[in-house]
Amino acid sequence: xxxxxxxxxxxxxxxxxxxxxxxxxxxxxxxxxxxxxxxxxxxxxxxxxxxxxxxxxxxxxxxxxxxxxxxxxxxxxxxxxxxxxxxxxxxxxxxxxxxxxxxxxxxxxxxxxxxxxxxxxxxxxxxxxxxxxxxxxxxxxxxxxxxxxxxxxxxxxxxxxxxxxxxxxxxxxxxxxxxxxxxxxxxxxxxxxxxxxxxxxxxxxxxxxxxxxxxxxxxxxxxxxxxxxxxxxxxxxxxxxxxxxxxxxxxxxxxxxxxxxxxxxxxxxxxxxxxxxxxxxxxxxxxxxxxxxxxxxxxxxxxxxxxxxxxxxxxxxxxxxxxxxxxxxxxxxxxxxxxxxxxxxxxxxxxxxxxxxxxxxxxxxxxxxxxxxxxxxxxxxxxxxxxxxxxxxxxxxxxxxxxxxxxxxxxxxxxxxxxxxxxxxxxxxxxxxxxxxxxxxxxxxx
Amino acid sequence: xxxxxxxxxxxxxxxxxxxxxxxxxxxxxxxxxxxxxxxxxxxxxxxxxxxxxxxxxxxxxxxxxxxxxxxxxxxxxxxxxxxxxxxxxxxxxxxxxxxxxxxxxxxxxxxxxxxxxxxxxxxxxxxxxxxxxxxxxxxxxxxxxxxxxxxxxxxxxxxxxxxxxxxxxxxxxxxxxxxxxxxxxxxxxxxxxxxxxxxxxxxxxxxxxxxxxxxxxxxxxxxxxxxxxxxxxxxxxxxxxxxxxxxxxxxxxxxxxxxxxxxxxxxxxxxxxxxxxxxxxxxxxxxxxxxx
Numbered sequence: 208x209x210x211x212x213x214x215x216x217x218x219x220x221x222x223x224x225x226x227x228x229x230x231x232x233x234x235x236x237x238x239x240x241x242x243x244x245x246x247x248x249x250x251x252x253x254x255x256x257x258x259x260x261x262x263x264x265x266x267x268x269x270x271x272x273x274x275x276x277x278x279x280x281x282x283x284x285x286x287x288x289x290x291x292x293x294x295x296x297x298x299x300x301x302x303x304x305x306x307x308x309x310x311x312x313x314x315x316x317x318x319x320x321x322x323x324x325x326x327x328x329x330x331x332x333x334x335x336x337x338x339x340x341x342x343x344x345x346x347x348x349x350x351x352x353x354x355x356x357x358x359x360x361x362x363x364x365x366x367x368x369x370x371x372x373x374x375x376x377x378x379x380x381x382x383x384x385x386x387x388x389x390x391x392x393x394x395x396x397x398x399x400x401x402x403x404x405x406x407x408x409x410x411x412x413x414x415x416x417x418x419x420x421x422x423x424x425x426x427x428x429x430x431x432x433x434x435x436x437x438x439x440x441x442x443x444x445x446x447x448x449x450x451x452x453x454x455x456x457x458x459x460x461x462x463x464x465x466x467x468x469x470x471x472x473x474x475x476x477x478x479x480x481x482x483x484x485x486x487x488x489x490x491x492x493x494x495x496x497x498x499x500x501x502x503x504x505x506x507x508x509x510x511x512x513x514x515x516x517x518x519x520x521x522x523x524x525x526x527x528x529x530x531x532x533x534x535x536x537x538x539x540x541x542x543x544x545x546x547x548x549x550x551x552x553x554x555x556x557x558x559x560x561x562x563x564x565x566x567x568x569x570x571x572x573x574x575x576x577x578x579x580x581x582x583x584x585x586x587x588x589x590x591x592x593x594x595x596x597x598x599x600x601x602x603x604x605x606x607x608x609x610x611x612x613x614x615x616x617x618x619x620x621x622x623x624x625x626x627x628x629x630x631x632x633x634x635x636x637x638x639x640x641x642x643x644x645x646x647x648x649x650x651x652x653x
Numbered sequence: 654x655x656x657x658x659x660x661x662x663x664x665x666x667x668x669x670x671x672x673x674x675x676x677x678x679x680x681x682x683x684x685x686x687x688x689x690x691x692x693x694x695x696x697x698x699x700x701x702x703x704x705x706x707x708x709x710x711x712x713x714x715x716x717x718x719x720x721x722x723x724x725x726x727x728x729x730x731x732x733x734x735x736x737x738x739x740x741x742x743x744x745x746x747x748x749x750x751x752x753x754x755x756x757x758x759x760x761x762x763x764x765x766x767x768x769x770x771x772x773x774x775x776x777x778x779x780x781x782x783x784x785x786x787x788x789x790x791x792x793x794x795x796x797x798x799x800x801x802x803x804x805x806x807x808x809x810x811x812x813x814x815x816x817x818x819x820x821x822x823x824x825x826x827x828x829x830x831x832x833x834x835x836x837x838x839x840x841x842x843x844x845x846x847x848x849x850x851x852x853x854x855x856x857x858x859x860x861x862x863x864x865x866x867x868x869x870x871x872x873x874x875x876x877x878x879x880x881x882x883x884x885x886x887x888x889x890x891x892x893x894x895x896x897x898x899x900x901x902x903x904x905x906x907x908x909x910x911x912x913x914x915x916x917x918x919x920x921x922x923x924x925x926x927x928x929x930x931x932x933x934x935x936x937x938x939x940x941x942x943x944x945x
Contacts, residue, residue, distance in 0.1 A: 276769075278873070280769060281773075281774035281776070284774055445914070445918050446918070447914075447922075452870060452879065453667065453910065455671070456664055456910065456911040456915060457914055459660055459667065460914070462660075463657075463660045475871065476870070476871035479871045484869055487799060487869065488796075489788045489797070501776070503775060503776055503778050504778065507780060549775055
């Protein structure tokens, strides 16, 4: 009996010891749910994305596919800031254990320039010349579709943190090598519709950019309203050209329509110009969207102009969350171009990008290998705790994430910025209301 | 006034304001492209650069009015340097418009990268000056003062330009030099300096437009791309070299944009280009073209 008790005691002790050891990596200690552990984040003093240097030797290589030049270069900058943060954190903790040894993380830029031809070239260079282990990108579903096809061709893991299209992981487009961490347009529409079910607004005007994403988003919002707010009215719907200059004619229609809320999927600079021009025209209607957290645009309209905006995201990091303050403290010493208010706090985009990388690296460590096939086995169906303690599930059959989503209304004053309204109370929309149904056309999902 | 009438009145004024902004950009291009015959692809980039200079001057001085003075002058100086040290050599190569096109395309690409290096890639914001903030009541319609200011500014620039071009000896020389440089040169006028100054003046006008547009738009590296294209449409529709034609074309296209969005929003992005195609089909020199 005593022998049995001693055996059990040593077994428990060994489990705890093993858990503490694993806790130095991106995952939490064993015994707790697998996931992100803010207290395990390294001391990031002295970290600066502008001064990131790749480690030498045997490393895990991540190819960062983003527009590092061209009109959308600011997006590449955001990818780089978050990618270098995660890589530096993991590297300061000694790296991840793959192939039986600790390996640090190296990032290699693949400049898509926001163009299909350049994206294909960049992927080929990363796969054939740089021999990366993972492709990580990118904004623009048309570019992500290219990366997916190439990832499948070269059998490389591909993490999509930037393209929201509902159809990327369906039908013939699906490839087991791609994982879509970012939420989808269906979830965006359902999230905001579910949120508005609890509010007074019933008259909505949809104003989106005139391309596939803008149209998909409009349809998803309308479908969401039909389901959750059946008495809602779409009092107008317009699609404007990308990089539109004059919003005044659209805003005049919005005003005449009697709308109580503008719904927009516009991203910068269109989102900022829409907001700025509406406030200049004395139209102070609230706007709901998913790219309204552009700080420069919010500051331009001030606290009054940004008050009441409704912002939805797949991740909203609270002011008091542990990683938030580690990021903010580190940011204070960053050099240009990362020393602007855009990077001051870990936002919804930067946070989601970082979360996707932390999860990938944790799956890789648990697979004990950077080999795509082995990581796929671990990541499919994986349950993981995200940056704010939320539950994430990587649905096995279509590699999309089942998760709660979040909505907030910007208020002033707030804890974040004194020159504009920003997040306050966060409303959680449970996953069951917003998750994109499994694709019907896939035998994997039956 | 009924709400419906107010809406149409608002769209009319929006068209006027946007049209006048277009004219401000296109008038400089009318001088450079229409009168001098130089295919200046960098005109939109000059517009964008001026908006960035506006951000810097505003940041340094806090005065929008100083930026309206200084930023266009900076762009004019750059225009003069481009003409003197680059375009003149390109023209001497004998490759005609191809050399100008490639050179100015190169200048626009260099400027786009230069602003990223200097000001970063994030969108920057300029606020409406406090003296022009707010709304004014026009027959019951609340309208932004700043948009009316754009109309007035464009009219002032138009008046000054018309005065210089058509009522002064300098204007006579300019018009004669662009029409027959050899003859004017034989009369003892240094036509190279005239061309350089005209190019600088055209660049200055792009600069004024850039500062005027900055408070209503986000300042970012792609700012000049679309407006540069629209300005070309104005010059082509109005007729090469015709300031009056550019004014009418800009106003018409501005109204076409506003009322297009009101009545046929799905087609509004192509209305401007469709109209240009029609004009070119029936009058290849443009509505008021003075030269081919």
